[in-house]
Amino acid sequence: MTKKKLLLATLFFCAAFGQINAQTKNFNQPLADSLAKWVVVDQIAAKVPQGEYKLWPREKWDQYKDSIFSNHQQLLSAIFKKYGYLGYDQVGQKGSFHFWLMVQHCDKWPAFQQEVLEAMKVEVYSNNTDRKNFAYLTDRVNLNTGKKQIYATQVTYNVKICQAIPKPLADSLNVNKRRREMGMPPVEEYLNEMSKSHFEMNRANYEKQGILKPVLVPVPKGV
Template sequence: MKKTLQILVIGILLLGCKEKPSDKKEIQEEIIFNQDLVNELERMVKIDQIAASVPQGKYKKLTLKQWNSFKDSVFTTHQKKLKQIFNTYGFVGFDLAGENGSKNFWLMVQHSDHNPDFQLEVLKKMKLEVDKKNANPSNYGYLVDRVYLNTGKKQVFGTQATYNTKTGQAYPKNLSDSLNVNQRRKALGLKPLEMYLNDLTKMHFEMNQEYYRKKGIVKPKLY
């Protein structure tokens, strides 16, 4: 009899503890748009773009060693700051900083090649935001390729290119499954690889016209 009563009491307690449907819903922390963060990323990316380009203005006076030192300093300093932001907010999505703020964060992570472990950490969190439509899928593809190449793997979407110095033509670095690359690119909203490489080729040729003209090349070779 006592044993029967104990079983009944346990059953009643378990019923009383049963989750209500509303309890099963995950409580998500509300994301508040952060204008200060947007402004900070905007300031950082202006310097980042100077370092990521060819020397312009006063930077033309620097020696190659000084220029490389400047670039390394910018990318290393920014990566440390990006790490702080990432540790606080995770991947900076549209809800936190708008499309432009999110893009600026991603772009500077792209340039953190000296720390591929950090890039990979960000990539994993970015995928979650892409799945929620809170980050740009095309940018995600660029970061995938960057991380893969920086960790000794073949790139997937062909976003990372180099150039044939004899013709000025761009071509993808170490690409996996080139026959199906355009299907993968299309899924992320990227244009066909041939069009993308032609755009890069034209830009590269424009920036290095003097070099190629000395070699007798008056126009870039396109696909």
């Protein structure tokens, strides 16, 4: 995204931003629309390079990603300061998801993520946002601040066998109890889905190594 496009996006945001009184929490359609546009760009930066981006040198791609996440963090920070956490009441389920998803990618600003997480907790208690997303952001913040995750949402991969593995996890024996409280499936089921997805995204490379399928773990019954 060029500086000119970033500036235009910012100006569009500012115009939409001023249409709603900051003292109310009425549904803000212009803001929801802006979030929907930004998240498209966010997903381009967050995923493996596709299309023309695959031809870019690694340094150019990294600079592009950083510019997107940095610009979005500034926009999200301004939104958060004015409206607080964006729940269903202000931007709908999709808008709230888009806001959360972009905050997830603000890993270079853990203090900001932590601030958003604290505000999100209040909205979870009032059923104004998704508690599963709260679990994901909790783990993200913990890892970004040197702590262990507690819901096992963040994974790495054993690329020698194509298997998803949780990043550092606290109290692993009770992780499924915590996940169940947040409406999440057993960690074994989640890890298997991540392993399958990782294999499909990297199928060509794995098949060159003679790996024809991911390694899955048994899913306990009655968990």
